[in-house]
Amino acid sequence: MDKMNKVIIVEGKTDSNKxxxxxxxxxxxxxxxGLGLTNEKLLQIKKINDSVGVVIFTDPDGAGNKIRDIISxxxxxxxxxxxxxxxxxxxxxxxxxxxxxxxxxxxxxxNALEIKKNDKLSLEWKDYLNLDCFLKSNHNKICxxxxxxxxxxxxxxxxxxxxxxxxxNEVQKILKR
Numbered sequence: 001m002d003k004m005n006k007v008i009i010v011e012g013k014t015d016s017n018k019x020x021x022x023x024x025x026x027x028x029x030x031x032x033x034g035l036g037l038t039n040e041k042l043l044q045i046k047k048i049n050d051s052v053g054v055v056i057f058t059d060p061d062g063a064g065n066k067i068r069d070i071i072s073x074x075x076x077x078x079x080x081x082x083x084x085x086x087x088x089x090x091x092x093x094x095x096x097x098x099x100x101x102x103x104x105x106x107x108x109x110x111n112a113l114e115i116k117k118n119d120k121l122s123l124e125w126k127d128y129l130n131l132d133c134f135l136k137s138n139h140n141k142i143c144x145x146x147x148x149x150x151x152x153x154x155x156x157x158x159x160x161x162x163x164x165x166x167x168x169n170e171v172q173k174i175l176k177r
Contacts, residue, residue: 008054008109009030009045010030011033012033030044032067034067046075053079055081060085060149072115078117081115082109082111115164118165122166123162131171138175
């Protein structure tokens with residue numbers, strides 16, 4: 001994993017255990033305890049992010065997205081994100097990192113995306129519309145490329161495209177695949 005020097009943020013103990021079963025004890029992890037994320041924990045995460053960096057790796061569900069947003073906003077979006085999707089889950093009874101297959105976890109962490117925040121949008125809303133990114137087939141291609149859940153709405157997808165500084169040309173290439 002390229003990001004091994006960074007600390008991985010997961011929701012709970014079972015997620016930590018899953019990562020340790022894959023990477024051994026050579027991986028540094030912080031658990032948020034689900035939505036029980038305290039200000040003290042956020043300050044700890046900020047301190048670690050400022051020194052070695054963190055990768056937010058939460059479950060592909062509503063709670064996971066909320067935790068991801070809280071941490072990312074607290075860090076002014078200067079953070080790296082790793083994603084799995086619901087299709088990566090082996091046990092369909094529960095949706096989480098702990099239930100994902102090992103190859104999906106390795107892939108997600110190897111392809112974690114760092115936010116490259118700019119004052120200017122990398123893709124304007126009018127270009128998003130002109131490229132028909134809102135159409136289900138195009139929306140799905142972009143989500144698949146970024147390893148995002150295909151059920152996210154257009155507003156969220158547009159936000160992620162810009163946070164990852166993906167340009168109009170890059171979107172055009174993604175859509176031609």
